[in-house]
Amino acid sequence: MIPVCRIEDLPEGESVRIEIDDATPAIAVFHTDGALYAVDDTCSHQDASLSEGWVEGCFVECPLHAALFDLRTGAPVCLPARRPVRTHEVSVVDGMIHVRPAVPEEEAVA
């Protein structure tokens, strides 16, 4: 479990990007619609940070080309993204938000 920040430091509508180590892709944590979500921060389309995106309900819109992702599943809802972003488990322990980074899936073999 990786500590993110205190729950009061991530008010509703806000998002934060966390870097864990060189081997783990950065994670974006969102507080929206009364819930917390964590997904890979880098858009599955090109190079943009989803934590900088526009959040509405349980969706985030990429700030570069406006692909929309469902924060609950990581699935893209519209083009130009075609691949999902990974989701990660979030929990709050004693007022502190934590994420458990998903075990990296087997990298697609080129």
Place this chain on the structure above:
Amino acid sequence: MRTVTVVGASLAGLYAARALRAQGFDGRLVVIGAERHRPYDRPPLSKDFLARAPGAPAMAAGARSPSDADTLALSDADAVTLSDAEALSLSDADEDAELAAEWLLGTPAAGLDTAGRAVLLADGRRITTDGVVIATGATPRTLPGPPRAGVHTLRTLDDAVALRAELHAGARKVVVIGGGFIGAEAASTCAELGADVTIVEAAPLPLVPQLGREIAQVCARLHTGHGVRLLCGTGVKALRADGRGDGDRGDSGAPPGTTTRRAPRVTGVELADGRLLGADTVIVGIGVRPATDWLAASPLALRDGVLCDQGGVTALRQVVAAGDVARYGELRAEHWTSATEQPAVAVRNLLAGTTVARHTAPPYFWSDQYGSRIQLAGHRGPKDTVRIAEGSPEEGSLLAVYERDGEITAAFALNRPRPFTRLRRRLGAGRPAAPAAPAGAPAAAPGATP
């Protein structure tokens, strides 16, 4: 409509094909493309694609028949590799199957026979059709003068492959002609690759018409801050070649498939003010012109693009246009996002037989240079004032708003995506009121923009 033909197999053409199927068109769908490639994404061509070392070995340049080329997802061009084509591809096999389109690639359309309701191909074929979507994009302007090896434009995958091969052959002296967005990105990538880079810009400062003087200045400093020389206020008189033929280094971007005698290799750029810049590679980024030559004999109105209403409908109801080639009302955008948004609107109107939808989203553009991201949205007018609402050039991160009569007309961001997106959405919703300037934010004097 039984048959719809999309002319131009790139971003707008693919989005038009998608929109046709998404909107229920189940007739014959033909897509005609001058390039041999399936639709691919252009923005990376001046960015990561150019920076990346040529990857997998070139596919064997085997002899393939033209009909084979029609069905191949990628071509057997000199050095376009499987990984290149995959990395840039705008669609995948599943989607291609779903679209069920006939792709006629590698042959440009040569005309529109409106009386006979047909699109004419350069190879003599004739595609009878009920509706046409024009999505032929734009073609780079070139400099007058004899051809020179080592001189590149940057629009197509083949252009980028040829330029990339030269750049990765070793650190070189690169002269970029034109300081617009393509020139700026190419210069940035060349500098990243260790080349000695000079940009030659005819205007006193690049991008002033797009950004206004103050913000153009911010962008100009990105070049100089990264060791790229920016020579402004001087045109190019000639591209010099010392007379030697080009050895085996790259080519001048001659159309693939044609055998050309090697043009003499460029050795320098002679400026209008008499200076001579040595050059191994020259990149010409002096703008594009809409690809409308093939429509010259058609009854369509052409003026810096195909004239359309706000819904992409031309003077002929069964012909619509989208993307870089299309002038919607007064505006012709050369932006990726417009080329993805306009087709759905144009197709809807084509299928309805009249203008029932309009494209109203504000223009939006991004550019990546020297590790910084620039974003611009809205309709900046030449008399708009600009003020920096957040951040500063010194921080390398800022949000600037353009205003007219107390209303925001456009927004510019340098490495500031979050507030930019907020503003961009408000621009889309129409008539945003100006946010109060935060304390200490420098305000540009009215008239600071040209």
